[in-house]
Amino acid sequence: MARFQAGETQAFDALVRRYERELYGYLRRYVGDGALAxxxxxxxxxxxxxxxxxxxxxxxxxxxxxTIATHQAVDALRRNGRHQAVSLEAxxxxxxxxxxxxxxxxxxxxxxxxxxAVSGREQAERVRAAVGRLPDFLRQVLILAYYQGxxxxxxxxxxxxxxxxxxxxxxxxxxxxxxxMAATTAVYEA
Amino acid sequence: MDETLIGYLLDALDRxxxxxxxxxxxxxxxxxARLSVLRRMLDPLADDGDDPEPPPGLAxxxxxxxxxxxxYLRLPGAPPPSRRQVGEAPRRGPRRIDLLVAVLAxxxxxxLCMSWLAxxxxxxxxxxxxxxxxxxxxxxxxxxxxxxDAAFPRVEAAPPRNFAGVFVPVLADAGALxxxxxxxxxxxxxxAPAPCPLADLEDMARRRPDDFQVLTREAGGDYAYTLxxxxxxxxxxxxxxxxxxxxxxADRPAAGGGNGPNHDGAGQNVLYIGGxxxxxxxxxxxxxxxxxxxxxxxxxxxxxxxFDSVLGPSDASPCPVP
Numbered sequence: 001m002a003r004f005q006a007g008e009t010q011a012f013d014a015l016v017r018r019y020e021r022e023l024y025g026y027l028r029r030y031v032g033d034g035a036l037a038x039x040x041x042x043x044x045x046x047x048x049x050x051x052x053x054x055x056x057x058x059x060x061x062x063x064x065x066x067t068i069a070t071h072q073a074v075d076a077l078r079r080n081g082r083h084q085a086v087s088l089e090a091x092x093x094x095x096x097x098x099x100x101x102x103x104x105x106x107x108x109x110x111x112x113x114x115x116x117a118v119s120g121r122e123q124a125e126r127v128r129a130a131v132g133r134l135p136d137f138l139r140q141v142l143i144l145a146y147y148q149g150x151x152x153x154x155x156x157x158x159x160x161x162x163x164x165x166x167x168x169x170x171x172x173x174x175x176x177x178x179x180x181m182a183a184t185t186a187v188y189e190a
Numbered sequence: 191m192d193e194t195l196i197g198y199l200l201d202a203l204d205r206x207x208x209x210x211x212x213x214x215x216x217x218x219x220x221x222x223a224r225l226s227v228l229r230r231m232l233d234p235l236a237d238d239g240d241d242p243e244p245p246p247g248l249a250x251x252x253x254x255x256x257x258x259x260x261x262y263l264r265l266p267g268a269p270p271p272s273r274r275q276v277g278e279a280p281r282r283g284p285r286r287i288d289l290l291v292a293v294l295a296x297x298x299x300x301x302l303c304m305s306w307l308a309x310x311x312x313x314x315x316x317x318x319x320x321x322x323x324x325x326x327x328x329x330x331x332x333x334x335x336x337x338x339d340a341a342f343p344r345v346e347a348a349p350p351r352n353f354a355g356v357f358v359p360v361l362a363d364a365g366a367l368x369x370x371x372x373x374x375x376x377x378x379x380x381x382a383p384a385p386c387p388l389a390d391l392e393d394m395a396r397r398r399p400d401d402f403q404v405l406t407r408e409a410g411g412d413y414a415y416t417l418x419x420x421x422x423x424x425x426x427x428x429x430x431x432x433x434x435x436x437x438x439x440a441d442r443p444a445a446g447g448g449n450g451p452n453h454d455g456a457g458q459n460v461l462y463i464g465g466x467x468x469x470x471x472x473x474x475x476x477x478x479x480x481x482x483x484x485x486x487x488x489x490x491x492x493x494x495x496x497f498d499s500v501l502g503p504s505d506a507s508p509c510p511v512p
Contacts, residue, residue, distance in 0.1 A: 017249045024244035038245060042255040049256050127238040145202050146235055152202045167193035174196065174231060181234060 001061045005052055012052075015061070016045055022148065023069055029143050030073050032132050040076045044069040066150070066158040070140060077136070130180040138173035145170050195225050199232060312456070318376035319441065319452065319459045320467040325371040326413075326439055327465050332366035334430045342438065344427030345417050345492075345508050350395035350402065352511065354417055355410025355504030363388040373411025375441060375452040382411050403505075410504030412452050414442040414483065417500045417508040419493035425508040432496060434464025437476055442503040443483040447490075448473055 004011035023044065027037040047068045055064075131139060144155045145166070156163045197203045198211040215222050284292075334340040343360040346352050351360075361367040362385035374382035386394070386405055395402045416438045418427045428438055441458035443450045449472065450458050457471040460482065468475070476482045476499040485493045485500045492508035493500045502508075 013249075013253060016252050020244050020249045020252075021241060024248060025241040028242035034242075034245065037242075038248060038251075041244075041248060042252045045252050046256050046259065123234070124238040124240075127234050131235075131238070145197075145200050146232070147239070147241075149200075150202070151204060152197050153204060155202070167197065170196060171193045177235075178231060 001052065001055050001059075002057050005055055005057075012049065015048075019062075019065060023065065026066065026143060026148050027069060027073055029128075029131065029147060030070075030139060031077060036076055036080065040069065040072045043072045043076075047072065060154075060157075063150070063154045063157040066144065066148070066154075067160070070158065074136065126181065126184055130177050130184065133180055134173055134176055138169055138176060141166055141169040142173040142177070191221065192224070192228060195221070195228050196232070199225065199229055312453070315377035316453065316459065316469050320469070322372060322376055323413075323439060323459055323461040323467040324465070325368060326361075327461055327467070329361050329366040329368060329371060330438065331430075333361055333364050336364060336366075340430040342416075342428050342430070345415070345425065345502075347423075347425045347509050349511070350392050352507045352509075353406040353409070353504060354415040354502040354506045355406060355408070356391075357415045358409050358411070359385045359388050359391055361385075373409070373413060375412035377452050378412055380412070383408055385409070406505040408504060410442070412442055412450075414440050414450075414501035414503050414506075417490075417492045417502045417506060419496050419498055419500075420509070425492045426496070428463060428496075430463065432463060433477075434462060434466075435477060436463050436497065437461065437482045437499045437501055438463050440482060440501050443473065443501075447481075447483055 001011070001015065004015065020041075024037060024041050027040050027044075028034060031037050031040060044065070048065060051068070055061075131142065134142065140159060141155060144150045144158060145152070150158065152163050152166050155166045159166070161169075194203070194207070194211060198208060201208075203211065215225065330342050334342055343357040344351075345354055345356055355373075358367070358373055367385065372382040373385075374380040386409060391402075391405065394405060416428050416436075418425045420426075428436060437460050439461040441450045441452040441460075443458075444455070449455045452458065457469060458473070459467055460470050460475055461467050473481045473483050477497040480486065480498065481488075482499050482501050483490065485491055486498050487494065490502050490506050491500065491510070
């Protein structure tokens with residue numbers, strides 16, 4: 001980014017190509033639609049291009065890029081009427097009420113066999129569907145931390161939230177994911 | 191603790207945090223068991239672990255997307271990628287500086303055009319006025335042809351024919367004034383009143399003096415006619431043989447003298463006995479460059495001799511009215 005800011009125009013080209021696969025993967029998982037993910041991808045780099053003058057040398061590009069991409073994705077989902085307006089309070093209730101008991105219970109009482117009963121492809125689709133049903137603010141953290149491999153600190157920087165919030169959201173996301181998948185397994189078995 | 195263990199499993203902790211967890215796990219077997227539980231909880235996510243493939247050419251389309259919008263973007267402090275860099279065709283839209291130059295060029299051209307049009311319009315009005323004066327000249331010739339001394343209409347010293355504008359009803363009464371001749375200068379575009387018959391004029395002077403005063407102001411319209419010159423106690427008029435270079439009719443002067451209002455003060459057209467209608471920028475175009483609107487005594491009365499030309503507006507008299 002610093003090279004581009006210094007006038008090396010090829011650097012921006014290289015930046016787009018370097019993050020093409022990684023960022024598209026994130027957006028594809030987050031917005032759940034290929035065409036929409038592509039639109040958001042393009043707008044993300046358009047925004048990066050516009051904001052390039054504000055880049056501070058030494059700042060890490062990756063979290064910044066994820067921040068822009070997340071904002072663009074949220075806007076796109078809202079425009080498409082797919083944004084889930086779940087409040088933080090609701091999430092906190094979920095975490096507070098269900099965190100210890102729910103997670104412990106679900107983990108301790110978890111029966112892995114139902115997942116083994118379906119094929120890998122079906123399982124992948126069920127996992128994807130379960131992740132897609134998570135509220136936006138939980139899905140963001142889960143995808144960034146698990147699939148994109150960002151550190152807690154980077155997720156916090158990307159979403160502009162404290163690291164502690166990242167941890168609690170990720171925890172809550174796993175609880176809800178577990179519940180969701182257990183429910184679908186029950187339906188499957190029935 | 192679960193949150194930290196999850197971070198440990200995801201390798202989401204920093205180096206110090208990771209070391210702390212490893213140290214903790216070595217000392218706490220229950221945490222190791224918990225770690226296993228959490229790992230099993232995360233395992234299903236791996237079933238969808240393959241990164242979605244980006245559609246072919248996504249990077250190229252993205253760079254083109256940016257290039258398409260580049261003419262409308264403000265890039266603070268950094269140069270944009272070149273169009274060659276992103277594989278795009280040369281710029282299609284104009285730059286802001288191009289638009290500015292185009293607007294300035296248009297404004298300059300419009301200004302020049304307006305100036306040229308104004309000059310053309312002025313010239314057109316001068317020519318139209320000159321043509322009207324030539325119509326008067328033809329009428330004056332017709333009138334003079336009917337007179338044994340070839341005299342033009344004379345402004346008399348005594349009422350009621352003692353005002354310059356009387357030449358119009360005199361010409362009309364003699365049948366010399368054509369239908370297309372007007373006492374309104376074409377440059378002003380006013381509606382000219384119809385000439386008053388001489389018989390009515392004389393009757394009006396006797397019975398309706400106020401109307402007569404109005405008539406004296408309007409009969410000559412926008413023009414000034416020769417007041418003649420003093421010949422003893424009388425006033426003599428000009429004749430065809432008085433001299434071709436003597437002015438006989440012109441645009442009327444301003445109220446205080448000088449260039450009149452017909453052509454916005456820029457000058458006046460002057461008709462000479464010889465038939466010339468000339469555009470003159472100033473009033474000093476008489477014989478020996480005398481002022482055609484004043485006699486040699488600087489008065490708006492008849493000239494002190496034949497070559498002292500004085501053209502008076504419609505209500506001007508050749509000598510003081512008793």
